[in-house]
Amino acid sequence: MKKLNSAIIGCGNIASMHEAAILSCHNANLYAVCDIDSSKTLEMKQKHRCQVFAQYQELLKSDTIDVVHICTPHYLHAPMAIEAMKAGKHVLTEKPMAISVSDALEMVRVSKQTGRMLGVSFQNRFNHTSRRVKEILNTGKTGRVLGARAFVTWHRGAEYYSRDKWRGKWETEGGGLLINQAIHTLDLLQWFMGDIDTIKASIDTRFLKNVIEVEDTAEATIKFKSGATAFFYATNGYPLDSVVMLEIVCEKAVIRMEGDVTIKYSNGDIEHISDDEKANGEKAYWGCGHKALVHDFYKKLPEGQHFEVDGNEALKAIKIVNAMYVSHKIKDYVEVG
Incomplete structure (x- = not known):
């Protein structure tokens, strides 16, 4: 080849x-x-x-x-x-x-x-744990999704922004925590739970007020077209980059992702899922999905197959983040187009 x-x-x-x-x-x-x-x-x-x-x-x-x-x-x-x-x-x-x-x-x-x-x-869609959760939800084994919560608590200090002058500015970064760090978790939420109807969000700069123009903290209530609701919180003011926590409550199970995945079924069964490959080093919290994503992209290219995170699919996350910024300004729910 x-x-x-x-x-x-x-x-x-x-x-x-x-x-x-x-x-x-x-x-x-x-x-x-x-x-x-x-x-x-x-x-x-x-x-x-x-x-x-x-x-x-x-x-x-x-x-x-x-x-x-x-x-x-x-x-x-x-x-x-x-x-x-x-x-x-x-x-x-x-x-x-x-x-x-x-x-x-x-x-x-x-x-x-x-x-x-x-x-x-x-x-993050290409981490083994994420793909297994998606597969399990698609089978209907857990029943209808009722709701979810997600927490992103990472650390980005003044030195992070001073190293790269484009960061921390609306004109060049396009936002802060939401468009840069938390966008991955927002993408997973909509990938797992389906199309979003409306969002009400608030953002704030609580830790780096005199350093950046953009937000370092955000929260949102996310209403899905299925009728489910997710509650979201993220900050860059935590002392360390902790593992993202995402929990999905279904009719027949509760799925908790926090690095590894634990699924507790209503019949008492418990299922544990770990990533096949563990990331190491300073950026371990990024996971190992980059390699799998890039390999899949190159596999699909010569075969002329559809790549699952194409422009149309990635556009969804931009619309979510934009709706959150608009919601903060108008202090009300915003439709996600």
């Missing part, structure tokens, strides 16, 4: 996850990297003997590149993805796919127009 030539645009922290996933993928070849910081591209060139670019526009001119991974600041995701697809490249972008619903819709339109695959890194 011919290997697909890959390029990574943006060589910051998250790029290492894409780098490792590409290198472990049997039909992908890390052909090029791009960053305005030459020290980062030089390091990658020395490790992998890949091509290096300082400007992404020059990278996109290469006919050798098949797939572009976008690992840049949030506000660059949409314009870079659109240019890449118009240049004939398939795109796998980090979340959020865009910082506005209108930009996300344009990405979806260009993907359809060009016939290029657009994927978004909601890697």
Whole structure:
């Protein structure tokens, strides 16, 4: 099988996850990297003997590149993805796919127009525990979903924002905790529970008031079209990055995800599910889903199959986050379109 030539645009922290996933993928070849910081591209060139670019526009001119991974600041995701697809490249972008619903819709339109695959890194869907929970819910074994709760308690201090000046600003990050950290849990909630009807949310900057413009704490009541309700809380003010807790109450079982999964059935049975592969190190709370997601993207490409976290699917999370910001402003429930 011919290997697909890959390029990574943006060589910051998250790029290492894409780098490792590409290198472990049997039909992908890390052909090029791009960053305005030459020290980062030089390091990658020395490790992998890949091509290096300082400007992404020059990278996109290469006919050798098949797939572009976008690992840049949030506000660059949409314009870079659109240019890449118009240049004939398939795109796998980090979340959020865009910082506005209108930009996300344009990405979806260009993907359809060009016939290029657009994927978004909601890697938590690819953790073994997440996929098993989804399978179990789909079987109907647990009965109708009645409600849920989710907690994201992580730490992002002043130094996190001072390292990268684009963070903490509405214009360049597109928001704070919700669009950056908690978006993964919001994505899982709607993936597990179905379409959302309305949301009422509030946001606040409780810990870094004089450091960032955006929120570091948020809560919401989320009403689903099925009739179920979820209660959500997230903060970046916790002393450490604790494991996300997500609990789903069904007619015949209670499913609790907190790293591993425990399912307590109403008949007394208990089922435990662990991830096949455990993440280690400072970013262990990210899980191991990046590799599985990237591998699936490259598997689907040559076969012309649908990639499950495409633009239309990832757009749902952007609409949820946008509805939460609007709800906070008007202090009322907002429909999620």
